[in-house]
Amino acid sequence: MIRMVDLPALHKPIQSELDLAADHVLGHQHFVGGPEVQVFEEAFAAWVGSRYCVTVNSGTAALLLGLMALDLPNGAKVATVANTFLATVEAIIWAGYDVAWVDIDPDTGLMDPSSLEEVLRREHVAAVLPVHLYGAAAPMPAIVEIAHRHGAQVVVDACQAHGTRVRTPAGLMPAVWGTRWAAYSFYPTKNLGALGDGGAILTDDKEIADRVRLLRHHGQRVRNESTRPGFTERLDTLQAAWLLAKLPHLATWNGRRRELAAIYDGILPAALRLRNDLHGESVFHLYTIRLPHRDVVRELLAAQGVQADVYYPHPAYSLLPGSRPRLPATQRLMDQVLSLPIHPALADDDVRRIALEVVEAAT
Numbered sequence: 001m002i003r004m005v006d007l008p009a010l011h012k013p014i015q016s017e018l019d020l021a022a023d024h025v026l027g028h029q030h031f032v033g034g035p036e037v038q039v040f041e042e043a044f045a046a047w048v049g050s051r052y053c054v055t056v057n058s059g060t061a062a063l064l065l066g067l068m069a070l071d072l073p074n075g076a077k078v079a080t081v082a083n084t085f086l087a088t089v090e091a092i093i094w095a096g097y098d099v100a101w102v103d104i105d106p107d108t109g110l111m112d113p114s115s116l117e118e119v120l121r122r123e124h125v126a127a128v129l130p131v132h133l134y135g136a137a138a139p140m141p142a143i144v145e146i147a148h149r150h151g152a153q154v155v156v157d158a159c160q161a162h163g164t165r166v167r168t169p170a171g172l173m174p175a176v177w178g179t180r181w182a183a184y185s186f187y188p189t190k191n192l193g194a195l196g197d198g199g200a201i202l203t204d205d206k207e208i209a210d211r212v213r214l215l216r217h218h219g220q221r222v223r224n225e226s227t228r229p230g231f232t233e234r235l236d237t238l239q240a241a242w243l244l245a246k247l248p249h250l251a252t253w254n255g256r257r258r259e260l261a262a263i264y265d266g267i268l269p270a271a272l273r274l275r276n277d278l279h280g281e282s283v284f285h286l287y288t289i290r291l292p293h294r295d296v297v298r299e300l301l302a303a304q305g306v307q308a309d310v311y312y313p314h315p316a317y318s319l320l321p322g323s324r325p326r327l328p329a330t331q332r333l334m335d336q337v338l339s340l341p342i343h344p345a346l347a348d349d350d351v352r353r354i355a356l357e358v359v360e361a362a363t
Ligand SMILES: Cc1ncc(COP(=O)(O)O)c(C=O)c1O
Pocket: 058, 059, 060, 061, 084, 085, 087, 088, 131, 133, 157, 159, 160, 185, 186, 187, 197, 198, 199
């Protein structure tokens, strides 16, 4: 069976580095707020190309605390897409804001700037939250220009985008470009995954970094002195240590994902492919295609021993009972998408075989 992810194959070659990292933490036993947390934060901020990294214990927590740190009034509108993981929208709701839905570009699956323009003309939106879905860059220069012209700030869900670069007039830039913050997830299957849950806010804005630091730890900078209600949303020292051990490998793993994506691109017909590099450089967290008979192809692949999965089976507005916004491109694409295996431990021949099976099943 060729699986979507193969964590044992990823971790086996670096087992001794992971063991060493855990040994260090077991040595000093500072399981919360230990030295590895800050070392990882500095290393990941530098790796991404951002001034501050504030770790938290999931991507969902990063989105929630990041949105709360904007300090928008209750009920403020945040514009986002429905073609995303539910957490993008859960965070908006739990932060006390309302969602304004924006349609996607069917060629990329990402936020469509012309739909954003329409939404922002129609209603007052305080913040725009695009998603670098599948590891592909959302069209940030257009989104930032439209948002700023309408007085909205921009933040971004980069939970699938460790190393994604955004195309801008000044060249390729980090995924946080143009935003007040980018939220990352270190869920184990992510391009950079912890051995458990984890997340982070990356920002150039000191005020945002300070607020998220307060929110993740009961509003406390100094023990027992709370300045605002917060949470227990810190990243464990052990997870920081493991992430620190994995970080030096991330560029190689992302490079391998891009090589495998190029093999898929070379075999699959253009009609089935999404335009992953249209607005930047993707890190291919997922390799997603679109097919009119998606479920049939998925079953044929399963019969050939190839796992393929749907990201995502339901638009995120299905979270909100009674909410069925008119998003024709989203609805159409979400019935067609299928993600194929792509991870650093896959062989070229595996990917060739999968691509050929898809071509045969789809024709
Ligand atoms: C696009 C997107 N947003 C948010 C999240 C939430 O991250 P986590 O699972 O770490 O809470 C994920 C992770 O699955 C994601 O893929």
